[in-house]
Amino acid sequence: MTAHIRFIPVTQINDPLTLSIGLSGGSGTGKTYTALLMARGIAETKTGKKGAPIGYVDTENRRALHYKSAFPEMVHFDMKAVDDAGNMIGFGPERWIEVIDAAEAAGLPVVILDSFSHAWEGVGGVLDLHAQTLDRITGGNDSLKNQRSQLAWADVKPRYRRLVDRIVRAKCDIIICTRAKPVMQDLKTKQNSRATKTRRKDVPWDPASDGDLMFEMTTMVILDPSAPGCPVHQIKVADQFKSLLDPRRPMGEDTGRAMAEWAKGQGDAQRQKAILDRGREEARKGIASLNEYWNTDEGRQNRPILRTIFDELKSIADRADEALLSDEKDNPFSDQMTDEDAAAADYAEEQAKETAE
Known part of the structure; x- marks a missing residue:
């Protein structure tokens, strides 16, 4: 039966859209500081209040606290790989879903996940879960691992897809920071030898994350050490954000404000x-x-x-x-x-x- 399905005229839809922004880059590219600046602009625009709270999920040994004097509105969660009793709990998909649930329950307008690379390549992350599953279904027999790798992915990927879906459906805006590693390029052509979902031929960086997530996001850019905070490599940038994300200019509070205004339908x-x-x-x-x-x-x-x-x-x-x-x-x-x-x-x-x- 389809009686419960109702199509609504867009003129009657006034709820603001949510933003999911991806910042990737190597060490020294300004991911954390840029994320905080953008989050401040987003939070203040959404709430209309100066000093609106910024949620921060920190997997980097409390690195965000280096900026606590500059961002006193930050509310911090130290996400460790071990619990208070010292037991290893890792960074599995379900933990990140709990974090987003908690951010929404706290009424936070925006939350930063830094570094979300732990969800992919950290202890208990997707790659680790795949390796553990593969060991289990092969009994540790290395000769069987290649042929049963896809079977292991079939067990792990649905868990990760539920996390991606939770990010997309989040009621608070999310800024996701991920690490990126340099990719060797041909000196003559300046091109990578092999392109993947996360590695474009013309971009000399490979984000430590999954391509499925990157392309679900509102915007995804890779920062470069030569221009900290600047969206040099634009992996996914819609036309409405082209003028905001100038590769020659660092992103900041004004960038966050403008993106939040767009989400409210007033940009x-x-x-x-x-x-x-x-x-x-x-x-x-x-x-x-x-x-x-x-x-x-x-x-x-x-x-x-x-x-x-x-x-x-x-x-x-x-x-x-x-x-x-x-x-x-x-x-x-x-x-x-x-x-x-x-x-x-x-x-x-x-x-x-x-x-x-």
Whole structure:
């Protein structure tokens, strides 16, 4: 029966959206400080109160407390791998679900999970659970592990998927910090030898997390040590956030505020997306058209937003020009003649003259 299903007009839906923001990077990239700044902007915008609480789940030996004087509104949870009695409890998916449940029960507007990499590669994390399950179903027989690895994943992955689902359904906003490790790149091409769900060919960092989670998030960026706090490598950034996440500018309180305003339905996201789409429309006509639009009054006014996707616009325009040249070359009715065609025409003319003589 479908009597309980009700479709609601969007004009009647006024609940704010929730944000899930992923910050990944190696040591020295500013993940913790950036997360706290963004969380402050989000919390104050959501509550309308200065000094609104920021939840912090700390798996890094209380590292966040280094910033307690700068962020007195932080409410801290020291998430250890052992319980108070010293028993190993690890960082399994169910513990993280309990943490999110507790954050919601406490009425926290935003919570930071740092480092969520423990859920993936820490003690009791997904990789550890997979290894334990594989040992159990193979009886420790190494020769069977390759062929039964997928069977072990079938036992572990549903537990992790429940955690991902809990993050997506969270009523509080969540900022997830994960570690990233450098990836060796070809010195000539600046490309990685092998791309995966979490490793793009053009990004020299590999996050210690799962690709399924990364692409469920509202926004996912990788920070670089050369520019701490700057969203240098943008793994998932929707158009409405392009102008907010400038790779040349560190993210901070204003970034959090703007994202929270968007979530409340009061941001400027739709207008900015229209500007980006307008730029792409001109770029599809080629470099000349893009350059002409860039120098119009409208283009000048929109340049600050268009610059956030400048490389993308140039790439689109270059491909458009290449396609146009290819079409003209293959067009038998084109007025432009290739060198080979000209040589063939000259030869035919010479032959005609000789025949006439």
